[in-house]
Amino acid sequence: MQTAVDIQFDNLEHYLKNLLSLNLEKGNQVAIWRKPKSQFLQVLIDSSGKTKKVSPQLEELPSGFVVHPFEDQVDKKAYYLEASTYFKIDLQIPIDEQMGNLERVKSLRSPKESTILINKSLFASGENGLRESYFECSKQDFVDLVEKGIHAIRKGELNKIVPAKLKKIELNEGFDLVNSIKSLIQAYPNAFINFFHIPEVGSWLGASPEVLIQTKGEHFSTMSLAGTQKAVGDNPLKNTAWTQKEIEEQALVSRYIVDCFKKIRLREYDEVGPKTVLAGNLLHLRSDFKVNMQATNFPQLGSVMLELLHPTSAVCGMPRKEAFDFLRTHEKFDRSLFAGFIGPVNIEEETSIYVNLRTARLMDGFAILYAGAGVTEDSDPEKEWEETEMKCDIIGQHLNLQNQL
Numbered sequence: 001m002q003t004a005v006d007i008q009f010d011n012l013e014h015y016l017k018n019l020l021s022l023n024l025e026k027g028n029q030v031a032i033w034r035k036p037k038s039q040f041l042q043v044l045i046d047s048s049g050k051t052k053k054v055s056p057q058l059e060e061l062p063s064g065f066v067v068h069p070f071e072d073q074v075d076k077k078a079y080y081l082e083a084s085t086y087f088k089i090d091l092q093i094p095i096d097e098q099m100g101n102l103e104r105v106k107s108l109r110s111p112k113e114s115t116i117l118i119n120k121s122l123f124a125s126g127e128n129g130l131r132e133s134y135f136e137c138s139k140q141d142f143v144d145l146v147e148k149g150i151h152a153i154r155k156g157e158l159n160k161i162v163p164a165k166l167k168k169i170e171l172n173e174g175f176d177l178v179n180s181i182k183s184l185i186q187a188y189p190n191a192f193i194n195f196f197h198i199p200e201v202g203s204w205l206g207a208s209p210e211v212l213i214q215t216k217g218e219h220f221s222t223m224s225l226a227g228t229q230k231a232v233g234d235n236p237l238k239n240t241a242w243t244q245k246e247i248e249e250q251a252l253v254s255r256y257i258v259d260c261f262k263k264i265r266l267r268e269y270d271e272v273g274p275k276t277v278l279a280g281n282l283l284h285l286r287s288d289f290k291v292n293m294q295a296t297n298f299p300q301l302g303s304v305m306l307e308l309l310h311p312t313s314a315v316c317g318m319p320r321k322e323a324f325d326f327l328r329t330h331e332k333f334d335r336s337l338f339a340g341f342i343g344p345v346n347i348e349e350e351t352s353i354y355v356n357l358r359t360a361r362l363m364d365g366f367a368i369l370y371a372g373a374g375v376t377e378d379s380d381p382e383k384e385w386e387e388t389e390m391k392c393d394i395i396g397q398h399l400n401l402q403n404q405l
């Protein structure tokens with residue numbers, strides 16, 4: 001075995017495979033992410049050996065990573081990985097030129113050996129807690145749910161609803177997590193690429209397009225993201241037309257955010273948009289909201305808005321309570337962490353919480369993909385189904401890659 005001093009890694013993948021195999025084997029909790037448009041891969045390891053839950057009073061938390069399911073917990077708490085170790089890797093610099101800034105890995109395994117060990121630890125986990133979510137959702141189940149939603153909207157019980165489905169796909173025997181992370185990073189520069197592993201909860205991999213709340217210094221931001229179509233042609237951002245249904249669907253999410261600001265009597269905010277944005281090979285409509293927390297005297301706006309916003313009408317519906325009750329009654333599976341929120345807290349003086357969308361739960365031999373679609377009065381169930389298929393593909397395409405062992 002080589003010692004820490006003379007260990008040489010061929011490349012980023014080789015280093016990450018060694019780092020992950022060692023930490024997963026030890027039972028550590030791990031979060032790895034790359035923020036939209038960033039050149040850094042950020043790595044957090046919680047080696048406390050304890051699964052922790054905290055109230056998401058973000059401003060008071062030490063550096064960490066939060067993970068909250070779609071449903072509010074009885075105790076209103078989120079899983080919390082504390083940063084026993086935190087560092088970042090510059091994706092534009094060869095790994096051997098930045099070893100001094102990275103977590104030391106004290107033994108060198110071949111990529112193949114590391115991948116086998118990663119899979120052993122990755123899949124040994126997650127047996128507790130969220131098991132009831134393993135359920136197959138047929139096309140008919142989803143279409144029926146959309147029709148029920150449209151019916152409830154026509155009766156005036158709801159304005160908008162976001163039914164979801166789950167889709168089980170087989171994983172190749174040599175599933176290569178690190179290769180999938182790398183592939184997602186390259187494919188989706190505008191997404192929040194994330195992987196997290198909490199032994200008692202499970203392992204998830206995703207590429208979220210949606211910020212729930214972000215705070216940096218005195219700046220707070222959030223966004224309303226909705227309306228989906230496939231990006232086609234040379235310049236989809238300029239040449240896309242949106243239907244009334246999609247415009248309304250997104251406007252309802254913006255209205256939801258503005259209603260939250262109203263609840264706390266916050267009047268000074270900037271709203272820009274909606275504009276067309278690219279998320280993978282999909283287009284959405286997005287409006288950005290910004291608040292100066294110092295000027296408005298709202299130092300805790302991050303936590304306050306997190307509580308008010310989640311789950312937004314981009315993943316649940318409007319009115320929130322009625323939409324939530326509708327999904328609880330009619331959606332036949334547990335969303336688990338899908339459409340919950342995840343992200344780094346107080347790391348480098350920034351907090352960035354994303355909606356857990358375009359995501360997969362990694363299981364032994366298979367993955368569960370999740371996707372929802374915003375339904376309004378004018379929705380076509382068949383089209384909503386196709387939309388969820390496209391959303392599932394965003395992650396699904398990057399799981400069973402050519403085996404590179």
Ligand SMILES: C=C(O[C@H]1C=CC=C(C(=O)O)[C@@H]1O)C(=O)O
Nearest residue numbers: 226227228314357371372373374
């Ligand atoms: C619920 C999802 O996306 C939301 C975010 C953007 C566009 C959406 C839509 O067009 O329905 C959804 O509201 C999902 O990806 O599963």
